[in-house]
Amino acid sequence: MLQPFVIQQVYDAFMDRAGKSGKMKINAFKMAYLETNPCANIYNLDMDAERAFLMFDTDRNGVLTFDEFLIAFVQMQLGSNNLSNCWQ
Structure with missing residues (x-):
């Protein structure tokens, strides 16, 4: 489980890149x-970045929400084989 301060750091980094739209x-x-x-x-x-993006974009709308990004981040931290392979 992620500590609240880690979630906040991930959120801040995400929002810096996502902009006001979130x-x-x-x-x-x-x-x-x-x-x-x-x-x-x-x-x-x-190609690798696009493949990862498509995997993380679970609702297939062409953008990542913070929830999608956080779920992917957590799965990467846990070493999920399904997601970690897309980074290689």
């Missing part, structure tokens, strides 16, 4: 993906 678009996600994966293969970065 919804993160693919381009903002790609930048965040690169920031959190500095060792990512630059040649596959776009």
Whole structure:
């Protein structure tokens, strides 16, 4: 279980990228993906980021809400095989 201060940090980081709409678009996600994966293969970065984005966008509306982002974050922290593979 995440501590409240961690959830707040994740929320603040998400909102910095999502803007006032509170919804993160693919381009903002790609930048965040690169920031959190500095060792990512630059040649596959776009494809990997898009694949991860599509996996996290559970309602398939083309944007990530904080809930979708947080669920993905928690699953990544728990080492879920389903989601962790998309970052490789």
